[in-house]
Amino acid sequence: MSKHKKAAPQQHEEISGVERLSLRVSSMINHPLAQTQRWVTIHRLDMDGEAEWEEVMGLLAETPELDLTFNDDGSVTVRWELQANEERDDFFAGRDREEEAEKEAAPF
Template identity: 45%
Template sequence: MEDLTSLERLGLRVSAMINSPLAQHARRVLVHRMDTDEDQDWRTIMDLLAESDGLDMSFCDDGSVLLQWDAPTDDDQVIEREVELDLVRHEEEAPF
């Protein structure tokens, strides 16, 4: 098994912070930059986050970034339900 790159490790750490139950409930998380985070990796992750729709980024003086997002709208939930219904239809059509 290959070792993860520093960018992959940072991406996994930020993803885990965003997906934590507390962050999901509050719809916000404070991401701290660690001394071991490479400048290029940090910029890459911040650029990727900046491209995300519905995500507000506030850069703090200490180098951390506050990420905040809105709750899913009714339209988002409808899309999820349509996907679930579509999956159920495909399961019902299975020939076995």
């Protein structure tokens, strides 16, 4: 029998349901395709608890720049307008939206 030292178990922090859902929604909103079309539809997953879903959707609804449509199938479509500080020519010239998304914090 060989004697191997066991590596100390790595500790990882569990993220809350609200944090997990917020990260997913933020990632969807900041996706280059969503940024181009300026809308995204968010579906509630089985792992999204009712309280977490309501909290995150409430935070989105309180964000003045966002327009939410609650769909019959339980999904939510989030829409936003091109911001005044974004020049339309720069936007369509293919500027790097991912770099912009990393610099900007999510609205929730």
